[in-house]
Amino acid sequence: MSSTLIVLNLKTYLEGTGEGAVKVAQACKEVADDSGIEIGVAPQFCDIYRVASQVDLPVYSQSLDPVGAGSFTGHAFAQCVKDSGAIGTLINHSECRLTLANIDASISAAKGVGFRTIVCTNNVATSAAAAALGPDYVAVEPPELIGSGIPVSQADPEVVTGSVEAVKRIDPAVQVLCGAGISKGEDLVAALELGSVGVLLASGIVKAADPGAALEDLVSKI
Numbered sequence: 001m002s003s004t005l006i007v008l009n010l011k012t013y014l015e016g017t018g019e020g021a022v023k024v025a026q027a028c029k030e031v032a033d034d035s036g037i038e039i040g041v042a043p044q045f046c047d048i049y050r051v052a053s054q055v056d057l058p059v060y061s062q063s064l065d066p067v068g069a070g071s072f073t074g075h076a077f078a079q080c081v082k083d084s085g086a087i088g089t090l091i092n093h094s095e096c097r098l099t100l101a102n103i104d105a106s107i108s109a110a111k112g113v114g115f116r117t118i119v120c121t122n123n124v125a126t127s128a129a130a131a132a133l134g135p136d137y138v139a140v141e142p143p144e145l146i147g148s149g150i151p152v153s154q155a156d157p158e159v160v161t162g163s164v165e166a167v168k169r170i171d172p173a174v175q176v177l178c179g180a181g182i183s184k185g186e187d188l189v190a191a192l193e194l195g196s197v198g199v200l201l202a203s204g205i206v207k208a209a210d211p212g213a214a215l216e217d218l219v220s221k222i
């Protein structure tokens, strides 16, 4: 039985010097501690160090580049992201898409530093393709539902069940998350009932008037 995972992607919703990201991460930690459910947070690169050094919570980068040390201006180098305090990374988010070759190379770079890898996909076919590259998780998020407030579990349950089936067929060790429009307790329950092991989410929590209360609601039904 896989354990439930929630990853909160902060995207570029929060301005300032990281205080907002730390505050949301603290709310995640409180809810994780109270509920026993693993919650991770993916802040902007510039906030990783601050969040990871102030909050005892798994921190992910929002992407990672397939580069080593050297002349790679403007890239996110896995070792430095790790040294900043991250334990894993999103790869190929819909808002930060990569070529197939670079998804593969980013997974290798991430694994090279012991990172947990979450490859985002947009449909069943790309979920299957991502599974063939051997990440820890595939997170299926239909782009048209991202930020819509309409949960994928309701609007497109087949993309979740189809991804779960396809991924299992390709590599049973890869686990599936789903995301897009997830914000409420019933959305998380539905996501789990569709066979995913958790959710990747953003606006429903980050933009809520009280992110802590929104997180409490998210975990309230399991």
Ligand SMILES: O=C(CO)COP(=O)(O)O
Binding pocket: 009, 093, 141, 145, 146, 147, 148, 149, 179, 180, 181, 182, 200, 201, 202, 203, 204
């Ligand atoms: O893109 C997402 C998480 O990575 C989903 O975003 P929303 O939760 O805002 O729909």
